[in-house]
Amino acid sequence: MDTSAMFNLTYGLFIAAVELNGRRNGCIINTAIQTTAEPCSMTVTMQKSNLTTEMILKKWSFTVSIISQTCPLELIKNFGLTSGRDADKFAGLDYATDRKGNPYFKKDMLSFMSLEVTSIIDLGTHYLFVCNVAEAEKLEAGKPMTYADYRTLKAGGSLEAAAPAPARKTYFCSVCHYVYDGDVPFEELPDDYLCPICGKPKSFFVTG
Ligand SMILES: Cc1cc2nc3c(=O)[nH]c(=O)nc-3n(C[C@H](O)[C@H](O)[C@H](O)COP(=O)(O)O)c2cc1C
Structure with missing residues (x-):
């Protein structure tokens, strides 16, 4: 089997974020997808080792925001390459909250969804969270950041050049x-x- 065949899969880029007992944390994910329209549901795959995952396991709800191409690379690195165990990723940042108190950013995000976990499937290294979409709102206009866009930015490229x-x-x-x-x-x-x-x-x- 040639697992590099999987590299041709396309992904979006999102922030999953949760609040638990007054503590806010979040991480970058590329695994959010809508699974059904009626009822509106999504699945998200999260590494067991992430602090965000641990917090979601206790809260059973979180937000997922669709990252805009305008989002600075630093924010993506902050949420995707560091753990909330080592730093407060929300410190000094302006955020809103869903009805359950879970945080999300309004700037540089196209939409946010508030998810309620309905079931959890153990995948060994990861959990698959099956979720009901409880809230959804469009935020800024623009183009969604893809995983490929993130790799372009990380390699020092610009998205305008690819437009x-x-x-x-x-x-x-x-x-x-x-x-x-x-x-x-x-x-x-x-x-x-x-x-x-x-x-x-x-x-x-x-x-x-
Ligand atoms: C581009 C990118 C995509 C990622 N996708 C996922 C994902 O789908 N699921 C996941 O659990 N972690 C994913 N991660 C890793 C987490 O964002 C990363 O482990 C983070 O540091 C966890 O932070 P936490 O411990 O504060 O939760 C991704 C990271 C990057 C940079």
């Missing part, structure tokens, strides 16, 4: 309706450009 070029305007001749489709952008054509069909000058072209 597709903006669509080019379509220009067509107002006389014969020939649609310009050359490699050179229409705006950069010389002033003496003529329509190849009816011979009208560049000024006869309009965009649509």
Whole structure:
């Protein structure tokens, strides 16, 4: 079996966060997925060794936030590479809470969901939390951060570079309706450009 075949799976990137007895903690996860629409449910796979996992096992509820591409890499590293056992990850950060007191960020997040654990499946190194979605809200507009985006940022790349070029305007001749489709952008054509069909000058072209 070639387990590198699994590298082609696509994932989103999320923060799972929980409050227990006045203590807030959270971690980065890539394993949140919607499982059913009616009722609205999700599953999340969490390492047993994470403090967040331990706290969820006691609270049976937590938030999952969908990270925006605008999220600073430092926040992702803070929540994904350090443990709440060593640092208070929420210290100094502005957060809101769901109805159960579980924290979530409103900035650099596209949506948050408040999950109630309905069953737990033991997977050896991990638990699979099967959850009912109790609350859900859209936060900022934007594009979701993917696991691949995170790897690009971590390697020093930028997401703008990976973004597709903006669509080019379509220009067509107002006389014969020939649609310009050359490699050179229409705006950069010389002033003496003529329509190849009816011979009208560049000024006869309009965009649509
Ligand atoms: C990109 C990325 C994806 C991750 N996905 C998961 C995941 O799906 N489940 C999980 O339990 N941990 C995941 N982690 C690891 C935890 O975020 C990490 O172990 C964290 O330090 C645990 O913090 P805690 O001990 O405060 O809970 C991921 C980390 C990164 C950087």
